[in-house]
Amino acid sequence: MEAKVKWVDGLCFVAESASGHQVVMDGNRGEKGPSPMEMVLMSAGTCSAIDVVSILEKGRHEVRGCEVKLTSTRREEVPRLFTHINLHFIVTGKTLTEKAVERAVSLSAEKYCSVALMLGQAVEITHSHEIIIA
Known part of the structure:
Protein backbone atom coordinates (compact mmCIF):
# COMPACT_ATOMS: atom_id res chain seq x y z
CA MET A 1 0.00 0.00 0.00
CA SER A 35 -6.57 16.55 12.03
CA PRO A 36 -4.43 13.44 11.55
CA MET A 37 -5.53 12.13 14.96
CA GLU A 38 -9.19 12.66 14.03
CA MET A 39 -8.51 10.67 10.85
CA VAL A 40 -7.02 7.82 12.91
CA LEU A 41 -10.09 7.79 15.15
CA MET A 42 -12.49 7.90 12.20
CA SER A 43 -10.50 5.15 10.46
CA ALA A 44 -10.92 2.85 13.46
CA GLY A 45 -14.66 3.47 13.43
CA THR A 46 -15.02 2.96 9.70
CA CYS A 47 -12.91 -0.21 9.64
CA SER A 48 -14.92 -1.70 12.52
CA ALA A 49 -18.27 -0.69 11.01
CA ILE A 50 -17.34 -2.35 7.70
CA ASP A 51 -16.69 -5.57 9.61
CA VAL A 52 -19.90 -5.41 11.65
CA VAL A 53 -22.11 -4.74 8.61
CA SER A 54 -20.37 -7.44 6.53
CA ILE A 55 -20.63 -10.05 9.29
CA LEU A 56 -24.30 -9.30 9.92
CA GLU A 57 -25.15 -9.35 6.21
CA LYS A 58 -23.31 -12.66 5.74
CA GLY A 59 -25.45 -13.98 8.60
CA ARG A 60 -28.51 -12.92 6.58
CA HIS A 61 -29.53 -10.20 8.98
CA GLU A 62 -31.26 -7.23 7.41
CA VAL A 63 -29.11 -4.25 8.40
CA ARG A 64 -30.65 -0.86 7.72
CA GLY A 65 -28.10 1.31 9.48
CA CYS A 66 -24.84 1.22 11.37
CA GLU A 67 -23.35 4.18 13.18
CA VAL A 68 -20.26 4.17 15.36
CA LYS A 69 -19.87 6.90 17.97
CA LEU A 70 -16.24 7.12 18.98
CA THR A 71 -15.01 8.70 22.18
CA SER A 72 -11.38 8.98 23.09
CA THR A 73 -8.97 10.20 25.72
CA ARG A 74 -5.53 11.53 24.91
CA ARG A 75 -2.47 12.28 27.00
CA GLU A 76 -2.04 15.93 28.00
CA GLU A 77 1.70 15.88 27.34
CA VAL A 78 3.43 15.60 23.98
CA PRO A 79 3.16 13.29 22.18
CA ARG A 80 -0.62 13.50 22.67
CA LEU A 81 -1.27 9.81 22.13
CA PHE A 82 -4.63 8.17 22.56
CA THR A 83 -4.89 6.38 25.91
CA HIS A 84 -8.46 5.07 25.51
CA ILE A 85 -10.93 4.70 22.64
CA ASN A 86 -14.51 3.44 22.91
CA LEU A 87 -16.44 2.40 19.83
CA HIS A 88 -20.19 2.47 20.45
CA PHE A 89 -22.15 0.78 17.65
CA ILE A 90 -25.75 1.72 16.96
CA VAL A 91 -27.07 -0.93 14.59
CA THR A 92 -30.51 -0.68 13.03
CA GLY A 93 -32.40 -3.48 11.31
CA LYS A 94 -35.46 -5.71 11.26
CA THR A 95 -33.99 -9.11 12.03
CA LEU A 96 -31.22 -8.18 14.43
CA THR A 97 -30.64 -10.08 17.64
CA GLU A 98 -28.47 -9.23 20.63
CA LYS A 99 -26.43 -12.37 20.04
CA ALA A 100 -25.77 -11.56 16.36
CA VAL A 101 -24.71 -7.96 16.97
CA GLU A 102 -22.55 -8.89 19.95
CA ARG A 103 -20.85 -11.57 17.86
CA ALA A 104 -20.22 -9.18 14.96
CA VAL A 105 -18.72 -6.53 17.24
CA SER A 106 -16.54 -9.12 18.99
CA LEU A 107 -15.27 -10.60 15.73
CA SER A 108 -14.39 -7.14 14.46
CA ALA A 109 -12.60 -6.28 17.71
CA GLU A 110 -10.73 -9.55 18.13
CA LYS A 111 -10.05 -10.72 14.58
CA TYR A 112 -10.85 -8.46 11.64
CA CYS A 113 -10.43 -4.71 12.17
CA SER A 114 -6.81 -4.05 11.23
CA VAL A 115 -6.93 -0.43 12.37
CA ALA A 116 -8.35 -1.11 15.84
CA LEU A 117 -6.17 -4.18 16.33
CA MET A 118 -3.08 -2.15 15.45
CA LEU A 119 -4.09 0.70 17.76
CA GLY A 120 -4.92 -1.80 20.48
CA GLN A 121 -1.21 -2.58 20.79
CA ALA A 122 -0.78 0.80 22.50
CA VAL A 123 -4.28 2.02 23.41
CA GLU A 124 -7.05 0.60 25.59
CA ILE A 125 -9.96 -0.01 23.21
CA THR A 126 -13.45 -0.85 24.41
CA HIS A 127 -16.66 -1.60 22.54
CA SER A 128 -20.34 -1.19 23.29
CA HIS A 129 -23.48 -1.45 21.20
CA GLU A 130 -27.18 -0.91 21.00
CA ILE A 131 -29.78 -2.23 18.63
CA ILE A 132 -32.67 -0.36 17.07
CA ILE A 133 -35.35 -2.61 15.57
CA ALA A 134 -36.83 -0.83 12.58
Missing part, protein backbone atom coordinates in the same frame (compact mmCIF):
# COMPACT_ATOMS: atom_id res chain seq x y z
CA GLU A 2 1.25 3.47 -0.83
CA ALA A 3 0.06 7.04 -0.35
CA LYS A 4 1.41 10.55 -0.63
CA VAL A 5 0.91 13.72 1.37
CA LYS A 6 1.42 17.18 -0.11
CA TRP A 7 1.72 20.42 1.83
CA VAL A 8 -0.82 23.05 0.75
CA ASP A 9 -0.18 25.95 3.16
CA GLY A 10 0.03 26.68 6.86
CA LEU A 11 -0.54 23.30 8.48
CA CYS A 12 -2.93 22.11 5.75
CA PHE A 13 -2.04 19.03 3.69
CA VAL A 14 -3.71 16.92 1.02
CA ALA A 15 -3.25 13.18 1.38
CA GLU A 16 -3.80 10.97 -1.67
CA SER A 17 -4.26 7.21 -1.57
CA ALA A 18 -2.91 4.83 -4.18
CA SER A 19 -6.49 4.54 -5.48
CA GLY A 20 -6.49 8.28 -6.21
CA HIS A 21 -8.80 9.45 -3.42
CA GLN A 22 -7.84 12.67 -1.69
CA VAL A 23 -8.42 13.91 1.84
CA VAL A 24 -7.61 17.34 3.25
CA MET A 25 -6.07 17.24 6.73
CA ASP A 26 -5.25 20.18 8.94
CA GLY A 27 -2.96 20.33 11.95
CA ASN A 28 -4.29 23.78 12.79
CA ARG A 29 -7.21 22.67 15.01
CA GLY A 30 -9.11 21.34 12.03
CA GLU A 31 -9.80 24.65 10.32
CA LYS A 32 -9.73 23.21 6.78
CA GLY A 33 -10.14 19.49 7.45
CA PRO A 34 -9.84 16.84 10.14
